[in-house]
Amino acid sequence: GxxxxxxxxxxxxxxxxxxxxxCTYTATGYPSLFWYVQYPGEGLxxxxxxxxxxxxxxxxxxxxxxxxxxxxxxxxxxxxxxxDSAVYxxxxxxxxxxPLVFGKGTRLSVIA
Amino acid sequence: DGGITQSPxxxxxxxxxxxxxxxxxxxxxxxxxxxxxxxxxxxxxxxYSQIVNDFQKGDIAEGYSVSREKKExxxxxxxxxxxxxxxxxxxxxxxxxxxxxxxxxGNGTRLTVT
Numbered sequence: 001g002x003x004x005x006x007x008x009x010x011x012x013x014x015x016x017x018x019x020x021x022x023c024t025y026t027a028t029g030y031p032s033l034f035w036y037v038q039y040p041g042e043g044l045x046x047x048x049x050x051x052x053x054x055x056x057x058x059x060x061x062x063x064x065x066x067x068x069x070x071x072x073x074x075x076x077x078x079x080x081x082x083x084d085s086a087v088y089x090x091x092x093x094x095x096x097x098x099p100l101v102f103g104k105g106t107r108l109s110v111i112a
Numbered sequence: 113d114g115g116i117t118q119s120p121x122x123x124x125x126x127x128x129x130x131x132x133x134x135x136x137x138x139x140x141x142x143x144x145x146x147x148x149x150x151x152x153x154x155x156x157x158x159x160y161s162q163i164v165n166d167f168q169k170g171d172i173a174e175g176y177s178v179s180r181e182k183k184e185x186x187x188x189x190x191x192x193x194x195x196x197x198x199x200x201x202x203x204x205x206x207x208x209x210x211x212x213x214x215x216x217x218g219n220g221t222r223l224t225v226t
Contacts, residue, residue, distance in 0.1 A: 041219075043116075043218050044155075046214045049212065049214055099157050100204075100215050102155040104153060104154035105155075
């Protein structure tokens with residue numbers, strides 16, 4: 001079946017540091033890939049997505065590239081801020097209205 | 113503004129009682145989903161519905177029930193058969209029948225059963 005594996009957290013960085021959160025997936029066919037962010041006490045918000053190989057999703061300084069050859073969708077940001085502290089989820093969706101399959105989430109803490 | 117409304121935000125119940133969590137959306141989305149979130153476990157799918165009057169079990173449906181009588185509403189009942197009901201419950205919806213449509217989430221209901 002489909003699955004998503006994320007690097008375990010927590011990840012603690014200083015402000016302006018470079019961020020990478022690794023995500024790899026297992027899926028049949030050509031899934032769409034997503035990154036969601038969850039701030040404390042809230043639901044999940046879509047951060048970015050990519051729907052085919054070599055697509056790059058980007059939003060708010062975050063980027064991720066759909067790499068089919070390595071089945072990966074790593075999240076990166078060049079300079080993190082304290083306000084980026086949250087839990088980040090990688091997810092995939094195979095087709096139609098099938099549910100998202102999520103990774104376990106990676107908690108990021110950015111300190112000033 | 114369109115969105116998904118989950119209520120209440122916090123819910124407390126005694127063990128042995130059934131409890132129903134509300135989820136309403138005004139996005140005109142066909143599909144709706146319920147996920148459960150526990151620390152360190154990510155999100156696990158409980159039930160989903162792709163169309164009114166139809167729904168499917170997810171990975172952890174035991175002890176839960178749902179209904180989908182209206183497009184806008186997808187309530188979740190946590191029954192007394194659910195062994196560990198204390199968790200954060202998230203409702204979501206999506207629009208088109210294509211895999212690249214994202215899910216839109218509500219702000220969740222935190223259920224505590226003692």
